[in-house]
Amino acid sequence: xxxxxxxxxxxxxxxxxxxxxxxxxxxxxxxxxxxxxxxxxxxxxxxxxxxxxxxxxxxxxxxxxxxxxxxxxxxxxxxxxxxxxxxxxxxxxxxxxxxxxxxxxxxxxxxxxxxxxxxxxxxxxxxxxxxxxxxxxxxxxxxxxxxxxxxxxxxxxxxxxxxxxxxxxxxxxxxxxxxxxxxxxxxxxxxxxxxxxxxxxxxxxxxxxxxxxxxxxxxxxxxxxxxxxxxxxxxxxxxxxxxxxxxxxxxxxxxxxxxxxxxxxxxxxxxxxxxxxxxxxxxxxxxxxxxxxxxxxxxxxxxxxxxxxxxxxxxxxxxxxxxxxxxxxxxxxxxxxxxxxxxxxxxxxxxxxxxxxxxxxxxxxxxxxxxxxxxxxx
Numbered sequence: 001x002x003x004x005x006x007x008x009x010x011x012x013x014x015x016x017x018x019x020x021x022x023x024x025x026x027x028x029x030x031x032x033x034x035x036x037x038x039x040x041x042x043x044x045x046x047x048x049x050x051x052x053x054x055x056x057x058x059x060x061x062x063x064x065x066x067x068x069x070x071x072x073x074x075x076x077x078x079x080x081x082x083x084x085x086x087x088x089x090x091x092x093x094x095x096x097x098x099x100x101x102x103x104x105x106x107x108x109x110x111x112x113x114x115x116x117x118x119x120x121x122x123x124x125x126x127x128x129x130x131x132x133x134x135x136x137x138x139x140x141x142x143x144x145x146x147x148x149x150x151x152x153x154x155x156x157x158x159x160x161x162x163x164x165x166x167x168x169x170x171x172x173x174x175x176x177x178x179x180x181x182x183x184x185x186x187x188x189x190x191x192x193x194x195x196x197x198x199x200x201x202x203x204x205x206x207x208x209x210x211x212x213x214x215x216x217x218x219x220x221x222x223x224x225x226x227x228x229x230x231x232x233x234x235x236x237x238x239x240x241x242x243x244x245x246x247x248x249x250x251x252x253x254x255x256x257x258x259x260x261x262x263x264x265x266x267x268x269x270x271x272x273x274x275x276x277x278x279x280x281x282x283x284x285x286x287x288x289x290x291x292x293x294x295x296x297x298x299x300x301x302x303x304x305x306x307x308x309x310x311x312x313x314x315x316x317x318x319x320x321x322x323x324x325x326x327x328x329x330x331x332x333x334x335x336x337x338x339x340x341x342x343x344x345x346x347x348x349x350x351x352x353x354x355x356x357x358x359x360x361x362x363x364x365x366x367x368x369x370x371x372x373x374x375x376x377x378x
Contacts, residue, residue: 004036006035006036006037006038007036007037007038007089007090007376007377008037008038008039008040008086008087008088008089008090009037009038009039009040009088009089009090009091009092009376010039010040010041010042010083010086010088010090010091010092010112011025011029011039011040011041011042011091011092011093011094012042012044012079012091012092012093012094012098012101012102013025013041013042013043013044013093013094013095013098014043014044014045014094014095014097014098015043015044015045015046015048015049016041016043016046016047016048016049016050016051016054016061017048017049017050018049018050020119020175020294021094021095021117021119022049022050023050024152024175024176024368025041025050025054025094026050026053026054026057027176027178027365028368028369028372029041029054029057029059030053030057031365031366031369032369032372032373033373034057034058034059036373037373037376039059040059040060040061040062040086040088041054041059041060041061041062042061042062042063042064042079042082042083043061043062043063043064044064044066044075044079044097044098044101045063045064045065045066045067046063046065047061047063051063062082064078064079064082065078066079076101076104076105079101079102079105080105080108080109083102083105083109083112084109084110087110087112088112089112089113089376090112090113090114090115090376091112091113091114091115092115092117092150092372092376093114093115093116093117094117095117095118095119095120096118096120096132096135096136096139097132097135098117099116099117099118099139099142099146100135100139100142102114102145103116103139103142103145103146104142106145107145113147113148113376113378114145114146114147114148115146115147115148115149115150115375115376116139116143116146116148116149116150117150117152118149118150118151118152118156118160118165119151119152119156119291120136120156120159120291121153121155121156121159121289121290121291121312122159122214122288122289123136123137124214124289126213127212127214127289136163137163139165140160140163140164140165140166143165143166143169146169147169147378148169148170148171148375148378149165149166149169149170149171150170150171150172150173150375151170151171151172151173152172152173152174152175152291152292153172153174153291153292153312153313153316154172154313154316155290155291155292155311155312155313156172156291156292156312157170157172171375173368173371173372173375174292174313174317174362174363174368175292175294175297175363175368176363176364176365176366176367176368176369177294177297177298177301177359177363177364177365178365179301179356179359179360179364179365181273182272182273182276182298182301182302182359183273183301183302183303183356184277184302184303184352184356185273185274185277185302186277188271188273188274188277188278189277189278191274192274192275192277192278193278196237196264196266196278198235198237198264198278199233201233202233202234202235203231203233203234203235203280203281203341204235204236204237204278204279204280204281205224205227205234205235205236205237205279205280205281205282205283205337206236206237206238206239206275206276206278206279206281206282206283207220207237207238207239207282207283207284207285207295208238208239208240208269208272208275208282208295209240209243209286209295210240210241210242210243211240211241211242211243211247211249211250213287214286214287214288214289214290215285215286215287216285216286216287216309216327216328217238217243217250217253217285218253219285219287219327219328219329219330219333220236220238220283220285220333221236221253221254221256221257221259221263222257222330223285223330223331223333223334223337224236224257224259224262224263224334225257225258225259226330226331226334227334227337227338227341228259228262230334230338231338231341234262234337234341235262235263235264236259236262236263236264237263237264237266237278237279238250238263238264238265238266239265239266239267239268239269239275240267240268240269241267241268242267243265243266243267243268244265244266244267245265247265250265272298273298273302276298276299276301276302276304277302277304279299279304280304280305280340281304281305281306281307281337281340281341282295282296282299282300282304282305282306282307283306283307283308283333283337284296284306284307284308284309284311284314285309285327285333286309286311286312286314286327287309287311287327287328288311288327289311289312290311290312290313290314291312291313292312292313292317293308293311293312293313293314293317296308296314296317296318297317297359297363299355300317300318300321300322300355300356300358300359301356301359301360302356303352303353303355303356304352304355305321305322305323305340305348305351305352305355306318306321306322306323306355307322307323307324307325307333307336307337307339307340308322308323308324308325309324309325309326309327309333310324310325310326310327311327317358317363318355318358319358320354321351321354321355321358322340322351322355323336323339323340324336
């Protein structure tokens with residue numbers, strides 16, 4: 001039997017505070033074959049957040065302590081010394097700052113295969129720092145140092161090609177999901193609906209995500225007012241950071257569209273699988289800024305049909321298992337909901353099964369891990 005020499009991989013990431021990229025990294029390392037791909041994580045800042053989880057998987061986490069002050073040169077030299085000591089075969093840099101710093105150092109280090117990891121689709125001054133926007137738009141001038149440029153979505157790839165990033169180096173590996181954790185669960189469904197006083201004959205339509213302009217919850221609530229006039233049994237439920245009664249702007253919109261009695265605001269939820277299972281329809285109402293929206297895939301993995309706006313790769317994720325509508329269009333969103341509400345029980349069951357089947361077949365965690373491993377073998 002042919003044996004392969006282990007490929008030593010070093011992941012460089014800005015920090016380990018839980019976020020989209022950080023959680024993907026943690027899930028990747030927990031499932032990767034570490035005998036074939038022994039791995040180390042370098043956090044440019046510290047290990048707070050997911051550091052202990054990654055270490056529990058048997059992976060060393062090294063913190064550089066990088067700060068945007070006079071200590072920067074010393075921290076950069078520490079990163080250089082750490083990479084020189086580790087002598088990796090592959091460096092996977094996560095997001096713009098890591099891509100930039102590792103590329104600056106690469107000419108002075110023993111040879112390794114450098115992969116950039118890009119997860120942006122838009123540059124939002126209300127969320128992204130000015131330097132992040134600058135580096136994202138200008139890192140293409142260092143692209144000669146990258147051997148591959150990995151994007152989490154086709155939308156992200158397209159945006160960066162338009163910015164001048166080299167198309168021939170770009171590959172897309174979508175996020176992968178734990179289809180065992182996110183799976184249909186009738187017990188969780190009943191418990192969730194009982195907890196939130198949802199009648200069995202109600203159609204529960206939900207959305208999840210932090211309160212942010214790009215999520216466009218105003219369009220969601222406007223569409224809710226349209227649907228509720230035609231379908232009084234509809235109940236709407238929202239969860240995420242800032243999605244509670246203390247949010248004055250959100251409460252104002254609810255009052256404006258006169259849907260208060262039909263809306264539940266849950267705030268942040270720890271058990272998202274229970275949230276998804278409680279729903280009849282999941283919704284992504286975002287107007288912009290999405291790459292590969294995790295919430296859509298997680299809901300589908302739980303067998304929940306989705307109505308999504310055509311942003312990022314949402315339409316690609318849903319395929320023919322849900323409804324895609326234009327962004328910023330409450331009437332279209334309400335019509336999408338109505339299309340699913342009008343399905344027969346048999347049609348709904350078939351759509352539910354197809355939604356889960358699509359995630360299992362194309363976007364499982366195992367599929368993502370194999371794609372990363374194959375990329376490291378190049």
